[in-house]
Structure formats: structure tokens, C-alpha cells
Amino acid sequence: DTEVTQTPKHLVMGMTNKKSLKCEQHMGHRAMYWYKQKAKKPPELMFVYSYEKLSINESVPSRFSPECPNSSLLNLHLHALQPEDSALYLCASSRTQEGYGYTFGSGTRLTVV
Amino acid sequence: DQQVKQNSPSLSVQEGRISILNCDYTNSMFDYFLWYKKYPAEGPTFLISISSIKDKNEDGRFTVFLNKSAKHLSLHIVPSQPGDSAVYFCAASNYGGSQGNLIFGKGTKLSVKP
Numbered sequence: 001d002t003e004v005t006q007t008p009k010h011l012v013m014g015m016t017n018k019k020s021l022k023c024e025q026h027m028g029h030r031a032m033y034w035y036k037q038k039a040k041k042p043p044e045l046m047f048v049y050s051y052e053k054l055s056i057n058e059s060v061p062s063r064f065s066p067e068c069p070n071s072s073l074l075n076l077h078l079h080a081l082q083p084e085d086s087a088l089y090l091c092a093s094s095r096t097q098e099g100y101g102y103t104f105g106s107g108t109r110l111t112v113v
Numbered sequence: 114d115q116q117v118k119q120n121s122p123s124l125s126v127q128e129g130r131i132s133i134l135n136c137d138y139t140n141s142m143f144d145y146f147l148w149y150k151k152y153p154a155e156g157p158t159f160l161i162s163i164s165s166i167k168d169k170n171e172d173g174r175f176t177v178f179l180n181k182s183a184k185h186l187s188l189h190i191v192p193s194q195p196g197d198s199a200v201y202f203c204a205a206s207n208y209g210g211s212q213g214n215l216i217f218g219k220g221t222k223l224s225v226k227p
Contacts, residue, residue: 043215045157090215097153102202104217 136203
């Protein structure tokens with residue numbers, strides 16, 4: 001398995017909803033990342049997990065809450081989002097934070113209404 | 114099948130010389146290309162981009178060249194500095210189409226030796 005799998009592919013949620021995005025990889029990678037990408041802009045780094053521990057939080061609002069329950073799984077919990085949070089959320093993984101074998105998922109397209 | 118390929122996993126260059134990182138793609142619908150740089154213990158950061166209507170874009174020591182007929186792009190760093198040592202990722206997208214997200218290559222690790 002050489003892929004990063006993200007679910008769901010599309011999500012529409014209201015501003016009072018609580019939802020979660022899921023990212024999974026079975027390549028034995030120990031670094032996992034969340035990115036946010038707005039239309040026609042490069043992805044912006046949100047969080048980095050290394051060996052299941054949060055190592056980088058790029059000053060992301062607390063309405064986004066990451067979780068890494070094990071080495072294969074990375075979640076992003078969403079609560080009380082704003083319409084401007086609508087974007088493509090990309091997950092990635094690499095062997096370590098050195099970056100070898102960097103692989104991106106296909107993303108979850110989130111719309112907040 | 115990989116749509117964006119970086120066939121060299123690593124490259125070593127002497128300080129002051131030119132670094133050339135290569136990237137090939139298969140999807141002729143791609144119309145926007147980017148290079149990202151990643152240091153250890155950090156996420157990738159945006160470096161330079163090029164639209165398919167251009168064949169060259171320059172920003173300081175960094176120049177990206179696009180050859181659409183060959184479906185090939187390259188990043189030139191002149192002169193190379195030890196601080197340029199990092200992993201470099203090529204990415205492509207068809208913003209003009211319905212996809213709108215980036216497809217990344219696997220990266221090339223550049224080592225610039227003093």
C-alpha cells in the first residue's frame with residue numbers, strides 16, 4: 001500500500017456542527033501532516049505529527065483539533081467552523097520529518113454553510 | 114501511476130555551483146506548477162511557481178523552467194548555498210479545470226557541501 005487515504009472526499013457542514021476528517025496510511029510513515037488549500041493558492045501547513053506527537057502547530061484556531069491515535073491514523077476534528085474555513089484539506093505523510101517518501105492524499109473538500 | 118515524477122531521490126552539489134532539480138509530469142491538463150522546499154522537522158514551504166503560459170520564472174537565486182512539449186520542469190538554484198540543503202518537491206495542478214488540487218512528486222534531497 002503506497003497511498004494516503006482521506007475520508008470523506010466531500011463534506012458539507014453547518015457552523016454549529018461537529019465533524020471529523022480522517023487520514024490513513026499503511027506505509028510505516030512516522031510523520032503526518034495536515035494542510036489547508038484555498039482555491040488557486042498553494043497548501044498552507046496546519047499541523048505536523050512526528051511519532052504520534054504534535055510537533056508543529058502553525059497557529060491554527062482551536063476550532064481545528066488534530067488527533068493522532070496511532071501511527072497509521074490522523075484525524076482533524078472540526079467544531080464551530082466559519083464559512084471562510086471552506087477549503088480543500090490535504091493530509092500527507094513521510095517516513096520521518098526528514099521528508100523521505102513524502103506522499104499526499106487526494107484531500108477532503110469542505111464546505112461550511 | 115504517478116502523474117508527477119522526480120526521478121532523482123538525492124543530489125549533491127558544491128557550494129557556489131548550480132543545483133538543477135528535475136521533474137516530469139504525464140497529465141497534459143496541468144496548467145500550474147510549484148516547487149516546495151522542506152527542511153527536517155518542518156513542513157514543506159512554498160518556493161516558486163510557474164503557470165503553463167510561461168516557460169520561465171525567476172525569483173532571486175531560484176529559476177523554474179517549463180518545457181510543455183517534453184512535460185518537464187526544472188528548478189535551478191544559482192549559486193547554491195549550504196542553507197539550500199533540503200528536500201525539494203515538485204507539484205502540479207490544473208486550476209483551470211475541475212480538479213484544483215495539487216499532485217506532488219516524491220521529492221529530491223539536495224545536499225550543498227561547503
